[in-house]
Amino acid sequence: MPYLVCVACGKRYPLDTALRCGNCDEPLEVHYDSLKPPARIKDDPCFVTRNTNVFPLPDLRPELSLGEGTTPLLRASNLQAETGLECVYLKNETVNPTWSFKDRGTSLGVQAAIWFGLKSIGTVSSGNMAASIAAFAARAGLEAYVFVQEGMPDGKIQPIAIYGPHLNRGIGDYGQLYFNALDLGEKHGIYFISSDNPFRVEGQKTVAYEILDQLDYEPLDFIFMPVSSGGNMAAVIKACEEMEALGLIKKAPMIIGVQAAGCSPIAKAVAEDKDQIEHFHNPNTMAHAISNPMPPSGNRILRKVKEGRANVITVTEEEILAAQAFLASQEGLFVQPAGAVPVAAVRRLAGESTLKPEHKIAAILTGSGLKDTSALAHHTLKAGAVPVTNLELALNK
């Protein structure tokens, strides 16, 4: 039977108890007595049944899947041409059922809630997580409780509200709310599937298994990805360690987490060689989906950096905008600003020759550009048109 382990002190817990360690207040993660590889994508298209071997719960219900996962891995031909890198792949997580990577973790989180006998799930979020939780709850017949900030405009709420969750406006600081939600959930029987919930992490880790499966387990040197709470990055590191232990790959790729310089608590702690994340004051970035000033899995990422498994770096607002425009206008992929940060980092590091042409790289594009259009006004529309004189078309005025 799998069990939970504190990522800091190693204390063991049964699967169905705490979400964070009673000693350390650090996140717990799932360990397995014996792990077997997941099925190959070609042998099983279903996210739930394909990954049963690397999921900790028995009696999974595949009919609750919304078709998450199995997202395309595209060769970034135009990015390669620009940077001189020979092999860059883009994992397009924007084509998940609610158009972000969150659906992988929510899928398993819902299975956990059902296994625990709970009828309600919840989240504190303004964006990707809220839509994902609400959608999977709808499919599974669970109640969803979504907590959003008081002033959120209707235009951002409606695409979440349509799934029919109980919407609660009027919360304050998101960082504090992560912890409040754990208490609230216990009191009201709501299973809060937060960013580094151990089951969410097990679901999120499938993105790395998929990337390597799609490459027939050919080695990668680096996986670049955005990092916010640290839960998704921890999941990708964990999957790569598992694949190494399983013998599926000889050596795990180095995972490069990328933050916006305007909200970069993990990168700051790495740069200053700290063991503990400190609250990042006055966060300011257009990459809203990764603007977390006090990441609950931050310390865990710092440990992985010290173990040589990972690194965390920053990119500027200008680099994010440029990467978003590059991805859309050169590769045909429109991602939200947070989804563009890994590519911003690849472009800079290739320019500085920190990345070598022969390095094999994958970048995870986490969410659709349609989910956060606020940055679009910063882009300049391409002017001009073919010279058209057709009278029915009053163009080029």
Next chain:
Amino acid sequence: MPYLVCVACGKRYPLDTALRCGNCDEPLEVHYDSLKPPARIKDDPCFVTRNTNVFPLPDLRPELSLGEGTTPLLRASNLQAETGLECVYLKNETVNPTWSFKDRGTSLGVQAAIWFGLKSIGTVSSGNMAASIAAFAARAGLEAYVFVQEGMPDGKIQPIAIYGPHLNRGIGDYGQLYFNALDLGEKHGIYFISSDNPFRVEGQKTVAYEILDQLDYEPLDFIFMPVSSGGNMAAVIKACEEMEALGLIKKAPMIIGVQAAGCSPIAKAVAEDKDQIEHFHNPNTMAHAISNPMPPSGNRILRKVKEGRANVITVTEEEILAAQAFLASQEGLFVQPAGAVPVAAVRRLAGESTLKPEHKIAAILTGSGLKDTSALAHHTLKAGAVPVTNLELALNK
């Protein structure tokens, strides 16, 4: 070598000539001297290479794919429970690379443009088609010319503009523009990949091949889908006829095209037993993506109805809204209003017992709810929440 045939008079044309018949002004479609089945999804995940056998062009370039197709086919458990139908599937086309079904047709359209030696592609559209054309052009290194209406708000233009097309504001009537665009394209060397372009249709038909592949070619009685220009519906009918001819299925499913009652030129002609579509005056529906008052492939659909291959019906605005809410809040799938019309029809016909419990049905959900949020204001947000007294959360005010 495949060739083009007028869908009305049967006149043959080489692949690289006209887009409509010089005699009839009706659309042309691709015919094959000998057709072989496409590869199975499990054997080839790539849209382009998997479908080579059912595509008319040699030397396809799979690296131009954005990962279109291979979308999930989900059992609609909650729709089944509501309607008493035993077997309803939902084909979720909202998880294509630009979040609508259009990407299938654009993918092959771009291959055709390259095969013709053209450097530019174009479209007249305000929505799904514009984004799809702009994205695939970006990937392929082609220029894209997108013609939109003069008054279109920035909020709708930006998610298209980000792909870097040449944007032309200031067009008039969309129906007329379909024809103007063909002239314009010839004059300026722009390949307009319009709704019923023969290569677009060949790309679109893959959705039906995929549905049947995902069902291991188990028979279906009906496929429900939205119909606007008629091009996509003609594609699905064509694929089913091809699968029947190939012996992959014993009998093609009946294709049910669904229009909004507020813009239903094809359904009107069917109801009045006409051979020719008439211009639908004063169209008025929230399902903007299918609001085409003079569908260029309408007559072709009427012929298929007379052949017993298809039918076209309408749903009301109230039914569309209710279906959109049902899909999101019960199945976890948020579609644009146009994408909800097939489910609106299934719900009504099941309620009227026109559909029997034992009928096997698939419904195609064509585009993401994020692409047209204008209808969302009509939905009522779910009120209330868990009674929360936690002081940090000032809820339920």
